[in-house]
Amino acid sequence: MKKNRNWSLWVGFLFLLAGFLSYAFFAQFPVTRDFPWANFLLFAIGGILLVVGLFRAFGKPRVYRGKILGPILAILGICMFGFFSYVFFYVLREVPPSTGAPRVGQKAPEFTLLDQDGKEVSLRDLTTRSKAVALIFYRGFW
Amino acid sequence: MRSFQQRLQELESRGIQVVAISVDPPDINRRQRQKLGYTYTFLSDPKAEVIRRYDLLHRGAGPKGTDIARPAEFLVDSSGTIRWVNLTENIAVRARPQQVLEAFEEGERAVPQ
Numbered sequence: 001m002k003k004n005r006n007w008s009l010w011v012g013f014l015f016l017l018a019g020f021l022s023y024a025f026f027a028q029f030p031v032t033r034d035f036p037w038a039n040f041l042l043f044a045i046g047g048i049l050l051v052v053g054l055f056r057a058f059g060k061p062r063v064y065r066g067k068i069l070g071p072i073l074a075i076l077g078i079c080m081f082g083f084f085s086y087v088f089f090y091v092l093r094e095v096p097p098s099t100g101a102p103r104v105g106q107k108a109p110e111f112t113l114l115d116q117d118g119k120e121v122s123l124r125d126l127t128t129r130s131k132a133v134a135l136i137f138y139r140g141f142w
Numbered sequence: 143m144r145s146f147q148q149r150l151q152e153l154e155s156r157g158i159q160v161v162a163i164s165v166d167p168p169d170i171n172r173r174q175r176q177k178l179g180y181t182y183t184f185l186s187d188p189k190a191e192v193i194r195r196y197d198l199l200h201r202g203a204g205p206k207g208t209d210i211a212r213p214a215e216f217l218v219d220s221s222g223t224i225r226w227v228n229l230t231e232n233i234a235v236r237a238r239p240q241q242v243l244e245a246f247e248e249g250e251r252a253v254p255q
Contacts, residue, residue: 113186114185115183116171131157134153134161135215137193139213
């Protein structure tokens, strides 16, 4: 008897893959930027489908394929989810506490630095020239 | 940082100047600015002296374990006083121009000019 293709394994795996690869895409939109719930939703759908597929492969091995493929896809899926969670919940949060950073109401420490054209710019120049200055410290492009 | 470029006109029309600071040298800043189409000022702090003074040093987080700045945003008024601070707990989550505009408006209301 020819066995049925175990589609829920494949579709589940595709959802997991989409959840894994779409972080940069969803980071563009304000609603999904700060917390990647769209990615976690894709992971959840993928996980459920994959589990259904595994039940089919092992529960009805005469009807469905996937006894070898299922566990392989499941392990890959767990690795992707694990890596994603590790990066999101640990790596991206490895930020120094900066308890000594200037606070609201304090004077901003004065500085003089070179701008993109090699010209000296001081904080005093900036504040006297405008109503307010937004200082954006960033990691750099290198 | 792209979002600040997108709303730069709005920020500048209220008298808010946007300035980015990192350890990148001026020539990299010039190239990146051109490439990404940013028109606000980029300042270079290659030895992380100012970054250290603001307690924003992220040790060993740069390429080959160099020290770089952690992401942080400040709004400084014309007297040099800090009006608003944003110290993110997740390097992927940065301040939005909207937050800066709101902090500025609040300061304007508190000190009518």
